Every structure is written in C-alpha cells, then in structure tokens.
Amino acid sequence: MSIAKRQFDAVVVGAGGSGLRAALQLSESNLKVAVLSKVFPTRSHTVAAQGGVAASLGNDGEDNWHWHMFDTVKGSDYLGDQDAIEFMCRKANEAVYELEHFGMPFDRTPDGRIYQRPFGGQTRNYGEGPVKRSCAAADRTGHAMLHTLYQRNVRAHTQFFVEWMALDLIRDQSGDVLGVVAMEMETGEVMILQAKATLLATGGAGRIYSASTNAFINTGDGLGMAARAGIPLEDMEFWQFHPTGVAGAGVLITEGVRGEGGFLLNKNGERFMERYAPTVKDLASRDVVSRAMATEIKEGRGAGKDGEYILLKLDHLGADVIDKRLPGIREIAMKFANVDCTKDPIPVVPTCHYQMGGVPTNIHGQVYTLDNGAEKVVRGLYAAGECSCVSVHGANRLGTNSLLDLLVFGKSAAEQVVRDIAGDKAHKDLPKDATDRPLGRLARLDGATSGESVAEVGAEMRRTMQLHCGVFRFPDSLAEGVRKMLAVAERVKRTFTKDKSKVFNTARIEALELDNLVETAVSSMISATARQESRGAHDRSDFPNRDDVNWMKHTFWSKDGNRLEYKAVKLKPLTVETFQPKARVY
Amino acid sequence: MADLDRIRWHCRRGLLELDIILDRFNRQHLAILAPDQLEQFKELLELDDNHLLDLILERESLAEARLQPMLQMLKAA
Numbered sequence: 001m002s003i004a005k006r007q008f009d010a011v012v013v014g015a016g017g018s019g020l021r022a023a024l025q026l027s028e029s030n031l032k033v034a035v036l037s038k039v040f041p042t043r044s045h046t047v048a049a050q051g052g053v054a055a056s057l058g059n060d061g062e063d064n065w066h067w068h069m070f071d072t073v074k075g076s077d078y079l080g081d082q083d084a085i086e087f088m089c090r091k092a093n094e095a096v097y098e099l100e101h102f103g104m105p106f107d108r109t110p111d112g113r114i115y116q117r118p119f120g121g122q123t124r125n126y127g128e129g130p131v132k133r134s135c136a137a138a139d140r141t142g143h144a145m146l147h148t149l150y151q152r153n154v155r156a157h158t159q160f161f162v163e164w165m166a167l168d169l170i171r172d173q174s175g176d177v178l179g180v181v182a183m184e185m186e187t188g189e190v191m192i193l194q195a196k197a198t199l200l201a202t203g204g205a206g207r208i209y210s211a212s213t214n215a216f217i218n219t220g221d222g223l224g225m226a227a228r229a230g231i232p233l234e235d236m237e238f239w240q241f242h243p244t245g246v247a248g249a250g251v252l253i254t255e256g257v258r259g260e261g262g263f264l265l266n267k268n269g270e271r272f273m274e275r276y277a278p279t280v281k282d283l284a285s286r287d288v289v290s291r292a293m294a295t296e297i298k299e300g301r302g303a304g305k306d307g308e309y310i311l312l313k314l315d316h317l318g319a320d321v322i323d324k325r326l327p328g329i330r331e332i333a334m335k336f337a338n339v340d341c342t343k344d345p346i347p348v349v350p351t352c353h354y355q356m357g358g359v360p361t362n363i364h365g366q367v368y369t370l371d372n373g374a375e376k377v378v379r380g381l382y383a384a385g386e387c388s389c390v391s392v393h394g395a396n397r398l399g400t401n402s403l404l405d406l407l408v409f410g411k412s413a414a415e416q417v418v419r420d421i422a423g424d425k426a427h428k429d430l431p432k433d434a435t436d437r438p439l440g441r442l443a444r445l446d447g448a449t450s451g452e453s454v455a456e457v458g459a460e461m462r463r464t465m466q467l468h469c470g471v472f473r474f475p476d477s478l479a480e481g482v483r484k485m486l487a488v489a490e491r492v493k494r495t496f497t498k499d500k501s502k503v504f505n506t507a508r509i510e511a512l513e514l515d516n517l518v519e520t521a522v523s524s525m526i527s528a529t530a531r532q533e534s535r536g537a538h539d540r541s542d543f544p545n546r547d548d549v550n551w552m553k554h555t556f557w558s559k560d561g562n563r564l565e566y567k568a569v570k571l572k573p574l575t576v577e578t579f580q581p582k583a584r585v586y
Numbered sequence: 587m588a589d590l591d592r593i594r595w596h597c598r599r600g601l602l603e604l605d606i607i608l609d610r611f612n613r614q615h616l617a618i619l620a621p622d623q624l625e626q627f628k629e630l631l632e633l634d635d636n637h638l639l640d641l642i643l644e645r646e647s648l649a650e651a652r653l654q655p656m657l658q659m660l661k662a663a
Contacts, residue, residue, distance in 0.1 A: 039598055047600035047635050143636050163595070185595060216605045217598050251603050331643035336606065504591035 003181075003435055004191045007427055008034045008159075010417055011179055011195040013166045013222060016044035017142065017403060018385025019201030020149035021410030022365075022417075027156035029418045034193055035153070036164045036182055038217055038509075042146045045203055045215045046406070049142030050254070051119055052134035053099075053403035055092035059113045060132045063124060065089040068133065070126045070579055072401060076394025077536035077546065078581040079235070079554070081570035084390045087363045088401075088408045095407040096135050104148040105137050120255075120285055121398040121586075134400045141403065161193075165509060166221060167438035169198065169229040169381070172431040175369075177229070177380035179430075181438040185509065188502025190442070192434060196424050197380055197417040199365070200226065201410065204355035204386040205520040206239075210459075210466040211351040212250045213242055222387040224516025226359045227523065228437060231369055231378060232556040232565070234389040235357035236520065237528035238537045240397055241471050243289040245351025247309035249336040253329065253348060258282045260325050262314035264293065265345060266301040285586060287396060287537060290350035294471040297349075304347060311345035318342075350471045354397055355520075356537065357527075358389035360556065365390075365413020370556055370565050382417060384409040391554065394569075395536020445511055451496025454511045461488045461514075461521050469528050475542045478529040485525040486562075492518045523557040530564050531555060536584075548581050590616060593628060601635045607642060611663035626656040 012023045015037035026033045037044065056063040069089040073080055100106060100114065107115040116132040124131035137144035153160075163185040170178045170192070179194040205220025206212045223233055243264075244253040258264075263282045266272050276292040277284035284292075293310045296302060303311050314322060314329075319342040322330060333341040360375075361367050365388070367381040385406040392405055468481025492514055497507040533547035534540050553566040571578045593616065597608035619627060630638060630653060640646040642661055648654060 039600070043598075043600040043635055045600050048602070140636055143634070186592070213602060215598075215600055215602045217600070249606060251606065328640075328643045328645050331645075332603070335643070336603070501591070504595045506591065506594050509595075 004189070005194055006034070006191065007194045008032050009195065009421060010034075010197040010199060011036065011193045012199045012201055013180060014044070014201035014203060014385075014387070015041035015160065016201065016203050016385065016406070017046040017145055017149065018406035018410040019199070020146065020153055021407050022199050022201060022384055022414040023158045024149060024153050024156055025411050025414030026417060027153060027158040029414075031418065031421075032159075034159050034161055034195070036161045036166050036180070036193070038163065038165050038185070040162055041150045041160065044146060045218055046142045046146050048215065049145075049403055050139040052117065052136030052141045052400045053096060053145075053407065054119070054122060054133050054398070054400035055096040055135055055404065056089070056133055057093055057096065057114060057116060057135065059109060059116050061124065063131050063133055065092065066576065067124055067126060067131065068092065068122070069573070069576075071121055071123050072392060072398060073579045074127070074582070074584055075121050075396055075398040076392070077396050077584050078548070078552065079238075079391065079394030079535060079569055081391050082573040082578060083570050084363050084392050086573040086576060087412075088392050088404060091408045091412075092404055095404065095411070099145065099148060099407065102148050102152050105144050106135055107137060119399045122400065145403065165512065166225060167441065167512065169225050170194070170430060170434045171229045172428070175378060176428060177378055178428055178434070180225070181435050185504055188505065190435070190439065192430070194427050194430060195380075196421040196427060197382060199413055199417065200359055200367075200381070200383040200387050201385050202387045205517060206352045206355060208462060208465045208517050208521040208524065209239070209352035209470075210462040211245055211349050213245055213252045213351050213353045219513035219517050220387070220520040221513065221516045222359060222383065224519045226367070227519040227559040230558070230560065231367060231381070232360060232558045233357060233520070233523045234360040234554050234556055235391060235527070236523040236557055237531050237555060238356035238395050239352050239524065240286065240354040240356060240537050241290040241350040242353040243286055243293055243350050244312055244348040246332070246336045247304070247347040247349045250351050251332060251336045252351070253312060253332065253346060254326070257312065257314055257326055257329060260314075260321065261317055262312055264289070264348075265311040265313050266296045267303040267307065268301060270301075272296055272301070290471050291539060293350050298472065309347040309349050312348045313345040315342055315344065354402065355386055356389070356391070356393040356395065356397055358387050359383040361388045361390050361409070361413070363390060363409075363412060364416035365409055366416060370567060373565070373567060382413040384413045395538060441512065441515065445495065445497060445508060446500055448494075448496040451494040452491045454495050454497065454507065454514055457488060457491045457495060458510075458514050458517070460491070461485070461518060464488060465521055465524065469525055471539065473528055473538065473540050475540070478525070481525050482529050485522050489518050489522050519559060522562065526562050526564065527555045527557050552581070589624070593624070593631065596631045599635050601639055603639050604635055607660065607663055611660055614663060615659060623656060626653050629653060630656060630660065
C-alpha cells in the first residue's frame with residue numbers, strides 16, 4: 001500500500017502554547033513548517049491556564065531573575081536542573097515583552113505597564129515574602145496567549161494540519177528522527193510528514209488518573225510516540241495534584257475560594273488544616289493541603305458514603321460575596337457536584353493537575369537518550385512544554401512557571417532547529433520500515449473482531465493510577481500497582497472497536513490515545529516504585545524524607561524491558577553559584 | 587452519521603468543564619436532534635471554549651435569540 005508523503009523543514013506536533021511559540025519562531029525564520037493538532041489550535045488545553053506567566057519585571061516592587069531562580073529551585077525540591085532554571089528565569093522578561101509586542105492583552109497598571117500579581121511560592125529576596133511576579137490577562141491568560149500566538153502564526157504562514165493525529169515517529173537505523181506518520185481524522189488517511197526536525201509539543205498526560213483536571217485531549221501522545229521509538233521518559237513519578245477538584249468530575253475549584261475565606265472540613269465537621277498548617281491553614285501550598293486531605297481520607301475521616309472526599313465549605317461567605325468575588329463558582333458547584341454552595345459544602349478531592357516529567361531535553365529543546373549515563377542527543381527530535389522534561393519543575397512546579405516554560409523553551413527549541421538544519425540541503429532518506437509501526441497498530445485495530453473494551457481498560461488504568469500512585473504512596477500498594485498496570489498494558493495490546501469506519505471515528509482515536517496513555521502510566525508506576533524517598537510531589541510512607549545522598553538524580557524509564565537508569569541533577573547553573581539543597585519549608 | 591461523528595469530535599475541547607457537559611449532552615440528545623437543532627448545536631460549537639463555558643455558566647448572555655433554545659438544552663445537560 002502506498003502512502004502519501006509530504007516534506008517540510010520542521011513538523012511540530014501539538015498546537016498549544018509551546019507548539020505555537022515554536023512554530024512561530026520557525027516560520028519567522030522562513031522555514032517550511034507544518035503544525036499537527038488533534039483539535040483547533042485555540043482549543044488546546046493551554047486555554048485552561050488562568051494564573052498568569054511569571055517574569056521578574058519588577059513593575060510593582062523590586063524583583064530580579066535570581067530571586068525567581070531561587071524560588072524555582074526550592075519549589076522543585078532541588079530536583080530541577082539549575083542550568084535550565086537559570087536559563088528560563090533569565091529569559092522570562094524577554095518572553096513576556098515579546099508576547100506583549102505580539103499583541104497579548106496583558107492587564108495594565110494605571111500608568112500603562114504590565115500589571116503583576118502575587119502567586120504562591122513566588123517570593124522576594126530568597127523567600128522573605130510574597131512578590132508580584134505573575135503577568136496575567138484577567139483569568140484568561142492561557143486563552144489570550146493561544147489566540148495571540150495563533151494569529152501571529154497565521155500571519156507568518158505556518159501551515160496547520162487541524163484534526164490530524166500523529167501516530168508514530170520515524171526513526172532510522174542510526175537513531176535519527178526523520179518526521180512522523182500521521183492520520184487525518186476526517187478521512188482516516190495516513191500520511192508521512194517527512195521533516196529535518198520534529199518537535200513534540202503534545203502537552204501532559206494527566207488523563208491517566210481517574211481524578212484529573214486535564215481535558216480529554218491530554219493523552220500524552222508525544223510521550224507514547226517517544227517511548228515506542230526507544231526514547232526514555234524522565235521523572236514520570238512526579239505529578240502535581242491540585243487540592244480542590246470536584247469529586248467524581250475533576251473540575252477545578254479555584255484556590256480563590258480558600259483565599260476568600262472558604263475552608264476544608266472532614267466528615268466530623270472539623271477544620272482539619274488547623275492541625276497540619278496552624279498558621280496559614282487552608283492557604284498552605286498545594287502539596288501540603290493535598291497531603292492533609294489524603295491523610296484525612298486514608299484515616300477514615302473522609303465524607304461521603306465511602307468516606308472518599310473532603311468538604312469545601314463556603315456558604316458562610318454569603319451568596320453576595322460568592323457571586324461578587326467568585327463568579328461562576330455557584331454554577332460550577334451546581335453543575336458538577338449538584339450542590340448549592342451557598343447552602344452546602346462542595347465535595348472535593350486532590351486531583352491530578354500537571355506532569356513534571358516528560359521527554360528528556362536539554363535547554364535547547366534537543367531530546368536526548370542516555371548512553372552509559374551521558375546525554376546523547378537524538379538528531380532531528382526536539383520537545384517543549386509539558387510533554388518535555390528539561391527539567392525546570394523538578395519534583396514540583398510553581399504556579400505561573402508552566403506558561404513561562406512553554407514560551408521560553410518553545411522558542412529555544414525552535415532556535416536550535418534553525419541552527420541545526422541550516423546546512424541540511426536535502427532530507428535524509430526514509431528507512432524502509434518508516435510506516436511499519438503505525439500501520440501495524442492501525443491494521444491490528446481494524447482487523448480485530450473481538451477483544452478488550454477501550455473504555456474498560458482505560459478505566460482500569462485510571463483506577464490503578466489513582467489507587468496505587470496518588471498523593472500518598474505505600475510500598476505494598478506500589479508493588480501491586482505495578483503488577484496491575486503491566487496487566488493493563490497487556491490488555492491494551494488487545495483493544496477492539498466495533499466501529500471500523502474511517503471518518504471521525506472517535507472510538508478508533510480513543511484506542512490509539514490509550515496506546516499513548518498506557519506508556520505514561522506504566523512509566524509513572526515503575527518510576528514511583530523505584531524512588532525510595534519523598535521529594536516534592538512524590539510522597540512515600542516508607543521513605544518519608546528527602547534523601548539527597550542517594551536520590552538527587554533524575555529517573556529515566558525505557559519501554560524496552562521497563563529499564564530504569566538515573567542521571568545526577570545538574571546543580572551547576574550557567575553563570576551563578578549553586579543553590580545548595582535545604583529543607584523546603586515555607 | 588458521519589456528520590454526527592464529526593460533531594462528536596468537535597466536542598473535544600481545551601476545557602474539561604466543556605468536555606464533561608458536551609459528553610453528557612451528546613449521550614442524552616445528539617442522536618435525536620432535529621436537523622435545525624443540529625445546525626444550531628454546530629454553531630455553538632464554533633465558539634471559543636471560554637466564551638461557550640461562560641454562556642453555559644451564565645457569566646455571559648447570548649446575543650442571538652435564535653440559539654437560545656439550544657443553549658438552554660446545553661445548560662440543562
């Protein structure tokens with residue numbers, strides 16, 4: 001069977017913030033760029049980002065990139081690579097001013113500068129007190145960013161392949177990546193997009209958990225493609241949980257509810273955060289609140305029929321305050337929890353929110369594998385944003401650093417692409433087996449007359465992650481989780497869909513997405529089981545402390561034999577002194 | 587049929603809130619919508635994620651009376 005082929009200088013997979021930022025840089029460098037996206041670009045999950053983008057502009061009080069760097073290193077619980085963190089924090093102002101120049105409608109101060117507000121974990125003078133570092137466009141920062149970048153890309157003649165799903169990377173004998181094989185959803189047509197550079201910008205895979213704030217499209221497609229192509233995934237044990245997702249739905253209840261005076265209760269009506277964080281109580285950092293909630297649930301003080309959730313009380317604020325200061329919360333509570341929050345508390349649980357790990361990259365967005373512990377760049381492959389691990393977030397991400405990450409490293413990766421392919425006149429020849437893997441996957445699905453239900457296996461995967469690899473991790477439970485997840489992975493190989501049509505066959509797409517999700521889930525389960533310490537978002541009952549002697553290193557999981565390797569954290573920044581590890585207290 | 591499949595995919599959004607509401611709506615109504623209702627639903631799906639969610643959560647109101655009945659169905663989903 002012959003397959004259509006098109007050639008580009010660069011193919012970007014994913015059209016959220018990082019993909020659009022990268023594509024813009026590539027197009028403006030006069031490269032021929034294709035961007036693939038499963039959904040219309042402005043419907044990418046970046047649209048959900050509300051908080052803002054961090055930059056030490058110092059528009060309202062003194063600030064500088066070194067303070068920002070300190071906060072990010074400390075926030076990462078010292079697992080972040082300090083070269084990458086310095087790079088990101090130093091580039092932040094430029095990244096924000098560029099966006100401003102592109103027409104991003106940032107909030108303004110009365111004298112016309114970019115308005116900045118405080119955000120958790122962002123401090124002045126190395127932890128002394130809050131600093132105003134977040135640049136926002138109302139509570140629509142991600143939305144405004146996507147629209148701004150999309151418009152610029154249209155102007156720069158970036159070619160979009162909307163409603164196309166990348167299936168697999170093309171990697172030749174010498175390990176170079178030469179493009180992707182992708183499928184157009186409208187027709188089911190498969191095509192080779194041959195490229196001198198392939199950039200993964202597919203976002204996170206938060207849908208591996210039952211309780212997730214992520215949109216349905218966040219299925220870790222780049223992670224799955226990388227894993228199948230023999231590229232390791234880094235630090236996949238680190239997932240950030242948001243304390244207040246609506247139980248059973250995942251929808252976020254903003255931290256603003258607690259900021260305005262709402263608080264958490266267990267089934268006995270006790271305001272338990274007073275025990276865990278006596279001074280800041282319900283306003284402690286996300287991981288502290290999530291752990292306290294998980295402890296209450298684990299020790300039998302959760303509310304609900306099965307004691308499975310915590311109650312978020314805000315009725316005492318009164319309907320007027322709720323409507324005025326927390327617009328939309330009443331409707332969200334009603335719609336997703338069936339609760340009138342002016343009368344009753346909202347049932348909430350800690351909910352998977354952000355993936356700190358991902359495809360390993362250096363500060364230039366180049367993807368690498370490990371060769372006897374040393375970084376070996378994969379020629380032709382780049383990654384940026386949540387799907388990548390550079391690693392600036394380490395074991396825990398600070399709010400407003402994710403939008404910064406995707407801007408800085410989206411651009412940086414694109415600049416590296418431009419440098420790398422400057423001398424390449426022609427495309428490298430494709431290997432004979434370029435399409436074997438993706439076509440094999442499709443042929444198996446299309447030929448299956450019976451097998452496992454995608455919905456059921458997917459639900460089992462999500463339950464297993466939730467139960468065995470959640471906020472708290474226990475040794476026996478992790479071991480059982482690995483066994484269950486390996487069984488899930490076997491079942492995923494036998495998925496079956498009744499509908500064999502080629503046109504917008506959502507069932508078929510979901511089966512292909514599950515192939516990607518399960519790689520993420522297996523890597524997370526196995527990486528978490530191996531890491532014998534507690535650090536940032538990874539909390540082990542049997543190893544309750546951070547262990548800087550043995551575990552100040554990044555995990556690399558490879559699909560082949562579920563092999564694990566490690567690489568030391570880069571403690572040396574680019575130009576400044578190392579921030580030595582200290583206890584992470586706020 | 588192919589049209590419904592296309593609509594189903596267009597219900598995949600950037601916001602989880604919309605994914606959930608549209609999924610509920612599709613299960614309840616999609617297969618039995620009249621042709622004019624289907625056209626109205628498609629029009630609403632063309633809106634930006636945040637705008638559509640604001641309409642559903644009543645943070646904004648819809649200028650076009652024509653689409654009101656379909657929006658009411660979405661709100662009730």
